[in-house]
Amino acid sequence: MSSDEYIAGVVLQTRDYREFDRIIYFYSQEYGKVEVLVRGARKITSKLAPLIAEPFALVKLKVVSGRRHYHLIGGEVQERFENIYTNYVKMNGIASVFNCINAIVKKHKPDAKIFSLLIAFLQKANTIPQEKITILMSAFLIKFLAFLGYRPEVRYCILCQRKEFEKDIFFDFEKGGVVCKSHDSDGENKKELSMSALSLLQELLYKRFDYVLEKKKMKKDIQLVSKIINQFYQWQLD
Ligand SMILES: [Zn+2]
Structure with a gap:
């Protein structure tokens, strides 16, 4: 058969x-x-x-x-x-x-x-050269998660829908995206995100690989965002 x-x-x-x-x-x-x-x-x-x-x-x-x-x-x-x-x-x-x-x-x-x-x-x-591999892996993983149905919200605050963030914000793993710092109740399952790290996160999710790889990025942002994406993945897995 x-x-x-x-x-x-x-x-x-x-x-x-x-x-x-x-x-x-x-x-x-x-x-x-x-x-x-x-x-x-x-x-x-x-x-x-x-x-x-x-x-x-x-x-x-x-x-x-x-x-x-x-x-x-x-x-x-x-x-x-x-x-x-x-x-x-x-x-x-x-x-x-x-x-x-x-x-x-x-x-x-x-x-x-x-x-x-x-x-x-x-x-x-x-x-790509070896030093670009971390950012490429992060871009891949976040896109992959989004395609699977686990797209994090990185365009506006999940709690108040505000788009114009005044200062630094959190990435909240439990809520699945960014939240204003002003809603902060407890520090669990969150990571602080600078404005530059937020825009990197948005790029990784919404821009093509070529675009992401082209421009120079701050190492600090790459490391932070890569950590957040890995942790977000882990959260979905558990
Ligand atoms: Zn908010």
Whole structure:
């Protein structure tokens, strides 16, 4: 009954399975996230192992559907992002972002916007200098969360809808966006945000990767905003 088919996408994460096998979490264009069993992937003689060992590449997998997973039977690499896996900083950063995605994205929910974002992210990560990787990862993660339905409100205060902030504000993880400091009741689950960090946050969410990467940003803002986005992600996960 099961016939073979091709699915195109990227490996998000892998895990060992049984004695010699491996399961890959694969984000595909066709079905969104799926699990693919690779029989014998941990044997040196495996012909399939090199295909899924390609870190951060766009691959086309030939699979058959089994009872619980797809089974890998062949495939080919379509696009290699070799400037990622030859750079330790980029590679580690992106591996952790992919772990984040894998933890939050549900299986079998294909989404063309998410797929395009994922590929655009890898293409950019491949070409930019290493010092830009943090800002690119932050831009990717916040856009990704927004596409999944967890868009934080960063244009106006969630509590009073005010857009013109007079002074510094908070990012409130519980409420899911920015709030004026004047509403402050307790300091829990909030982080202070400067006006420059707020405008960076808005850029990361609403502007294209190229725009975000072009201009010079303050290191302090990049670090703060990256921390906020990671914490916001964690909040959604819990
Ligand atoms: Zn307010």
